[in-house]
Amino acid sequence: YMREDARDTFDPNSEELQIIKIGNKAYECRILHPYAKEQEKRFQGFQCGHLKDPYTNGDTFISYLQHGYNRMMDTLKSGSEHSLVMALQAHPQIYMYLPPCEGAKEADGSMTACSGGKTLMGKTCTACGGSGKQVPTSVLDVMVFDLPDDFSDRGVADLSKMRHMFSPDVAIITAIREHLRDLEDQTVRDIFTSLQHQRGKVTATATEVNAETEAMNDSLHPYARKVSTARTVAVYALASFVDAEKDLEYTHKFPEDFRLAPLGALLDDLAKATTAGASPIVRELIEDDVVAKKLRDRPAELKMYEVKKKFRPLANVSPQEKAAAMGSGDVAETDKILLLYEGEIYRVLNLVEGFWDKEETAQKELIDKEVQKVL
Structure with missing residues (x-):
């Protein structure tokens, strides 16, 4: 209405x-x-493209798929040719002897004679469709041949020689198929400058895989950044529409290598970084990924982890360096207290209503008060 x-x-x-x-x-x-x-x-509006269109002097943008457009069109044409060849040439051709058509049986039981595909009235025979031969259309059809008068002298005909299956040459089919596959590979390479995500025919070395992956990521990163920007703008626009933009903080991130590593792989990376003596900040970044994956369904606990990490002294220092610093007297007493009594301090602050959602300055004041109580 x-x-x-x-x-x-x-x-x-x-x-x-x-x-x-x-x-x-x-x-x-x-x-x-x-x-x-x-x-x-x-x-x-905002710019969502990253490849400037030369035909409009950069006033508009083109899709990242544009580089592969011509080969895509060739792939469609070759695909149609392949389908036609498969339908017309790929199936075995049947050559066989057929007896003459006996005519069509009418509804009253009478037979309309057939002579070379025509009835006596000159019309096309409905039984054979004008071929003049009995063509089998089902497995129940039986081809009946009259025996020659002199069959006793020549012997009965060899039925195995009355039907022959001719298999066509598949070289042209193979050539078209290989051409089609080559076009598909070249289309992917035109777009991503890499064939890394294609299934390889041979095992590639680690160096080859890394080189191919880097080339593909270099091609995808500008587009990925625009997608991330578009998603961020959309979230803020929707929040504004429903009057929920106040205090909204939204960040869209994606891995640099576009790889969502499983937990086991992250733990392996952490072990390797520790064994190799990597920088503490490198280990910390891996630990953050591990925690984020473990707590992805527990946002409250993830927020607690992030707050604790934000105020933890000597965060980017290895355990050995941290122990040495604690014993050297170069660390402030307040930092020592926070490191040694972190668990107890945050258990007390957890009872403060809304502590984990407060502004950073307010959180710092409450933490300092608890540290002073210990002192």
């Missing part, structure tokens, strides 16, 4: 929800940010 409050036009300078009538339907319309007078004929 048509709502009574629906209008034919909307006010572009209003942020209120408006009911607009278009045809026999009513739509809810809301302008997130009114147009300014000097910005008439403009619309809200």
Whole structure:
């Protein structure tokens, strides 16, 4: 039904929800940010492409798939040719002797004679379709041949020689198929400058895999950053639409190598980094990934971990260096207390309502108060 409050036009300078009538339907319309007078004929938007179109002098952008467009079209044509060849040439051809058509049986039981595919009235025989031969159409059809008058002298005909299956040469099919596969590979390489995500025919070395992966990632990163930006803009736009943008902080991240490593692989990386004596910050980054994966379904615990890490003294120092620093007297007493009594201090602060959601300065004040109590 048509709502009574629906209008034919909307006010572009209003942020209120408006009911607009278009045809026999009513739509809810809301302008997130009114147009300014000097910005008439403009619309809200942002750049989502990263490859400038040379035909428009960079005023517009093209898809990252554009580099493979020509080969994609060739692939479609070759695919159609392959289908035609498969349908017309790939199946065995049958050559066989067939007896003459005996004519069509009418509804009253009479037979209409057939002579070379024609009836006596000159019409096409309905039984053989004008071929003049008995063509088998099911496994129950039996081809019957009259024996020659002199069969006793020549012997009975060899039935195995009355039907022959001819297998066509598949070289042309193989050539088209190889050409099609080559076009597909070249299309992928045109777009990603790599064939890394294609299934290889031979085992590649680690060096080859790394080189191919880096080439592919270099091609994907500009597009990935634009996708990330688009997602971020969409989230804030939707939040603004539902009046939930206040205090909203949203960050969209993706791995540099586009690889969501399983927990086992992350633990292996952490063990290797520790054994190799990697920088503490490297180990810390891996630990953050491990914790994020373990606590992905427990956001409250993840937030607690992030707060503790934020205020933990000597965070980027190895355990050996931390022990040496603690005994050298170069560490402030407040930092020592926080390191030694971290668990007890945060158990007390956990009882403070909303502690984990407070501003960083407020959290720091509460932590310092607990440290001073210990001192």
